[in-house]
Amino acid sequence: MENFSIPIGEAIEATIDFLVEHFAFLTKAFSEVTGNGIDILVSVMMFFHPGVLIFLFAGIAWFITKRTGIALFTLLGLALIWNMGLWDPTVSTIALVLIATLFAIILGVPLGIFAAMSQIFYRIVMPILDFMQTMPAFVYLIPAIPFFGLGKVAAIFSTVVFSMPPAIRLTCLGIKQVPNELVEAADAFGSNKWQKLFKLQLPIATPTIMAGINQTIMLALSMVVIAAMIGAKGLGGEVWKAIQRLQPGKGFEAGLGIVIVAIILDRIMQRVGGKTRT
Amino acid sequence: MTHKIEVQNLYKVFGPHPQEAIKMVEQGKTKDEIMAETKHGVGVANATFHVKEGEILVVMGLSGSGKSTLVRCLNRLIDPSAGKVMIDGEDVTQLDHNQLRRFRQKHLSMVFQNFALFPHRTVRQNTEYGLEIQKVDPEIRKEKAMKALSQVGLAGWEESYPAQLSGGMQQRVGLARALALDADIMLMDEAFSALDPLIRRDMQDELLSLQDKMQKTIVFISHDLDEALKLGDRIVLMKDGFIVQEGTAEDILTNPANEYVAKFVEEVDMSKVLNAESVMIKPREVAYFSTDGPRAALRKMEHASISSIFVRKDKKLYGVVTADDAIEAAERGDKTLEKIVNTEFIKVDPDTQANDLFAMLATSKYPIAVVNDEEQLMGVIIKGSLLAKLSEKRIKEMETQ
Numbered sequence: 001m002e003n004f005s006i007p008i009g010e011a012i013e014a015t016i017d018f019l020v021e022h023f024a025f026l027t028k029a030f031s032e033v034t035g036n037g038i039d040i041l042v043s044v045m046m047f048f049h050p051g052v053l054i055f056l057f058a059g060i061a062w063f064i065t066k067r068t069g070i071a072l073f074t075l076l077g078l079a080l081i082w083n084m085g086l087w088d089p090t091v092s093t094i095a096l097v098l099i100a101t102l103f104a105i106i107l108g109v110p111l112g113i114f115a116a117m118s119q120i121f122y123r124i125v126m127p128i129l130d131f132m133q134t135m136p137a138f139v140y141l142i143p144a145i146p147f148f149g150l151g152k153v154a155a156i157f158s159t160v161v162f163s164m165p166p167a168i169r170l171t172c173l174g175i176k177q178v179p180n181e182l183v184e185a186a187d188a189f190g191s192n193k194w195q196k197l198f199k200l201q202l203p204i205a206t207p208t209i210m211a212g213i214n215q216t217i218m219l220a221l222s223m224v225v226i227a228a229m230i231g232a233k234g235l236g237g238e239v240w241k242a243i244q245r246l247q248p249g250k251g252f253e254a255g256l257g258i259v260i261v262a263i264i265l266d267r268i269m270q271r272v273g274g275k276t277r278t
Numbered sequence: 279m280t281h282k283i284e285v286q287n288l289y290k291v292f293g294p295h296p297q298e299a300i301k302m303v304e305q306g307k308t309k310d311e312i313m314a315e316t317k318h319g320v321g322v323a324n325a326t327f328h329v330k331e332g333e334i335l336v337v338m339g340l341s342g343s344g345k346s347t348l349v350r351c352l353n354r355l356i357d358p359s360a361g362k363v364m365i366d367g368e369d370v371t372q373l374d375h376n377q378l379r380r381f382r383q384k385h386l387s388m389v390f391q392n393f394a395l396f397p398h399r400t401v402r403q404n405t406e407y408g409l410e411i412q413k414v415d416p417e418i419r420k421e422k423a424m425k426a427l428s429q430v431g432l433a434g435w436e437e438s439y440p441a442q443l444s445g446g447m448q449q450r451v452g453l454a455r456a457l458a459l460d461a462d463i464m465l466m467d468e469a470f471s472a473l474d475p476l477i478r479r480d481m482q483d484e485l486l487s488l489q490d491k492m493q494k495t496i497v498f499i500s501h502d503l504d505e506a507l508k509l510g511d512r513i514v515l516m517k518d519g520f521i522v523q524e525g526t527a528e529d530i531l532t533n534p535a536n537e538y539v540a541k542f543v544e545e546v547d548m549s550k551v552l553n554a555e556s557v558m559i560k561p562r563e564v565a566y567f568s569t570d571g572p573r574a575a576l577r578k579m580e581h582a583s584i585s586s587i588f589v590r591k592d593k594k595l596y597g598v599v600t601a602d603d604a605i606e607a608a609e610r611g612d613k614t615l616e617k618i619v620n621t622e623f624i625k626v627d628p629d630t631q632a633n634d635l636f637a638m639l640a641t642s643k644y645p646i647a648v649v650n651d652e653e654q655l656m657g658v659i660i661k662g663s664l665l666a667k668l669s670e671k672r673i674k675e676m677e678t679q
Contacts, residue, residue: 184355185394189408189459190383192376199411203398 020146027147034099034153041095050087054078061264065271073267077260086238086257093224093234093261096152100159100220105213108164112171112212113197122172129165137162137223141230155224155232163219170212174205214269221262235261280367281328282495283352283463288325288361290347290519293318296359309518321347323519325361332493336510338500338542344519345499349465352497353386354378365463383412387456391468393448395440401427401451402436408459419458426458427451429488446477453485457492466498470505482508503542507531515539554635555628557664558648558657565599567591571614572607575599586644589619594653597621598644625649628656635664 020027045053057078062071081090115122140161144154178201186196202209228236235257242251291299299318302311309320322344329335337345350356352363354370363370365385373381387408395404402423403410409419427433430450440448449469456464470478482505489496500506506513507527515523515530523535534540562582565575567589579587579601586600597619607618624638625647638646639661646659 179394181390181392181394182396184350185388185390185396186407187355188353188382188386188388188465189411189455190379190381191411192379195411199407200396204396 016143016146030157031148031153034103034156035151037099038095038152038156041099042092045091045095046088050082053091054082057264061268064268067267067271070264070267070271074264077264081257081260084253084257086235086254089234089238089254090257090261093221093236093258096155096159096224096227096232096234097217097220097261097265100156100163100224101213101217103156103160104164104167104216104220107160108167108212108216109171109209111164112168112209113175113202115168115172116175116201117193125168129169132161133165137226138229140223141227145230150231152232154230155227158227158230159220159223162223163216166212166215166219167209168212170215171205171209174208174212175201177208178204210269210272214266217265217269218262221258221265225258280364282331282366283329283497284362284364285328285352286326286362286364288322288348288351288363289359290321290344290351290356291318291359292321300360320344320519321356322351322358325516325519325521327514327521327524329495329497330511331495333511334489334496334498334509335512335514336498336500336506337514337516338503338506338510339516340501342518343516345501345516346467347519348516349467349497349499353382353388353465383408383459383461385461386463386465387459387461388465388467389449389452389456389469392472393440393445393452395448395451395455397440399439400436401432401438401440401443401454404440404451405436405454405458407455422458422460423454426454429457430454430484444477445473446481449473449481453488457488461494463495463497466496468499468501471501478505485509515542552632553628554626554630554632554646554648554659555656557632557635558628558659561588561655561658563587564655565589565615567596567615567619572599572604572612572618575615576601576604576608579604588647588655588658589615590655595625595647595649595655598623598647600644620644623647626659627651632664635659639664 048056054075058071058075061074062068065071078090081087111125115125137158140158141154144158148154148157175197182200182204183196186200191199224232224234225236225239228234228240231237235254238254239251239258242248242254289296289300289303293299293316295316296318299312299316299320302316303320303323307315309323312318312320325348327335337348339345347356351358352365352370354363354373358371361371365381368381370378370381396407399407402420405423405426406419409422414422424433424436427436430453432447432450432454435443435447440451443451449472452469470481473481485496486509498506498509500509510527512524512526513530514521515535517538523530523539525533530539531543534543562584563578565578565587568591570578570589575587575589579585584601586598588595589597589599591597598621599615599619603618603620604615607615612618623644623646624642626635626638626649628648628650630648635646639659647655648657648659650656
């Protein structure tokens with residue numbers, strides 16, 4: 001049995017080699033755009049004094065959620081991170097998460113809409129999503145390297161792949177959950193497909209879609225941390241460094257930083273999705 | 279003469295091979311047999327009927343009888359498997375996607391059982407929906423929406439959201455949304471079934487009074503016979519996808535086409551359906567106050583073999599005279615009926631229900647007079663005629679079972 005093994009691994013490698021060889025222009029372009037995007041975002045955030053930025057974030061949190069508690073937590077949490085000397089990696093991590101989430105939404109939401117509208121596409125895409133979500137996250141790191149080399153762009157790539165499924169899934173679910181009678185009503189009054197989508201299905205699916213985006217952000221954050229292994233730096237990089245140098249204290253501090261960022265993002269996103277009228 | 283809507287040999291079969299099932303229907307097999315043999319669900323089988331311009335046609339049947347499927351075939355929310363739906367002479371089943379959309383916008387509005395209001399839109403935005411997707415100018419559509427809302431009595435609620443309204447009010451919004459569209463046909467799918475009985479009756483009355491003004495062609499789906507009798511100019515009764523009878527309320531009640539219809543109709547309380555008009559008999563003789571004296575009145579009573587006679591004065595019903603009083607008056611030599619005419623009698627309008635008539639008859643020594651708005655005598659009700667009419671219906675029912 002061991003003498004003859006089905007060459008799955010070989011096939012994947014051959015495919016990747018082929019893609020690297022022939023589609024390098026695409027990956028280069030993506031690399032260029034994404035790399036610049038991250039750099040710009042990071043330098044904008046670094047332009048401000050950390051204290052100013054922390055107040056700005058707290059202000060944004062209050063503006064979106066209208067909850068003093070969340071704003072206060074943002075203020076104190078980020079201040080603690082600053083105090084621990086983790087401000088720079090945190091900014092880098094937030095930038096990575098935002099860019100990766102942006103990509104995941106731009107790709108995932110339209111795919112989800114399409115899956116809701118086309119039964120065939122739905123049947124094709126759902127098993128792929130199952131596959132993507134079950135595959136250990138580390139595996140996505142490996143093909144990212146030949147395409148984009150070590151660094152932030154490869155991290156973004158694997159993060160997008162890993163965090164996109166909930167955006168697709170919940171967008172599709174949200175649209176499919178629109179009560180049939182409402183869809184019938186829209187049809188009966190002579191709406192076309194786009195009118196139905198934008199005037200009825202998307203507005204009603206919004207809370208579900210926002211829940212999907214929330215999950216995407218959380219997955220992106222966790223993946224950005226793992227992506228430190230391929231040189232994403234940021235808070236994950238700090239954890240990775242602490243592991244290699246056996247510094248439990250440093251590792252815990254960086255971990256705490258990740259938790260704080262996660263809680264802030266989650267609470268803010270929940271409020272965005274939670275604004276529904278019943 | 280072509281009607282507003284003509285449906286010819288319409289079939290809807292759910293399943294991959296509808297043609298097989300249609301053949302089986304033609305061979306006379308039932309819905310259950312076809313289901314057992316081919317796993318095809320027959321929604322509508324060979325339906326042929328028409329709707330006249332400006333009438334309310336009620337499609338009635340129990341749940342699963344195919345009535346909702348039938349109405350959805352009219353605007354092709356469900357695509358029929360075979361047959362024709364002609365509206366204004368145009369075959370709806372032949373329209374392509376875009377033609378169909380425009381046809382729906384122009385001709386067919388719809389009201390749904392569970393209202394189907396868009397929860398993220400205000401009452402006004404809901405009402406405007408049909409116009410909005412036709413890209414009508416915002417000012418004009420607002421105007422039309424407000425007019426429709428005031429027609430259904432919801433002026434002042436336009437900025438509320440559907441969830442803030444009661445069920446009855448929500449369905450008024452549903453009605454307004456259909457009215458704002460100005461389509462000539464309104465499809466109403468169990469529109470009032472989700473409302474509680476009191477509100478339902480209000481909405482029925484309201485629909486009838488709106489219909490008086492609008493004269494739309496309405497296809498109304500209902501599982502409630504009382505509702506069908508009240509609203510329907512004509513009724514189509516369905517069972518297992520087939521149309522079992524089509525006709526006026528009177529036809530269906532008095533001549534049920536088969537056992538099923540009879541059973542359906544049986545549940546209706548006969549004495550409730552029968553009103554004064556349907557149980558009264560024509561007065562055989564009437565005395566005239568200005569010309570007839572006691573002798574003339576007596577002769578008329580003898581002639582008609584009755585013991586009391588109604589007296590007319592100035593074309594209106596004036597009073598009643600009994601034979602005994604007339605004999606006495608004649609012996610006294612009275613020339614007129616003035617002294618003996620009794621103006622204390624019971625008169626009812628033609629819509630009075632038969633139930634109430636029993637009690638009235640029990641307390642009165644005279645027959646009951648049925649009068650119209652001008653106080654003219656239309657007919658009389660005596661105990662015998664009322665009972666006869668009721669038993670006539672019962673016998674018919676028993677024969678058909």
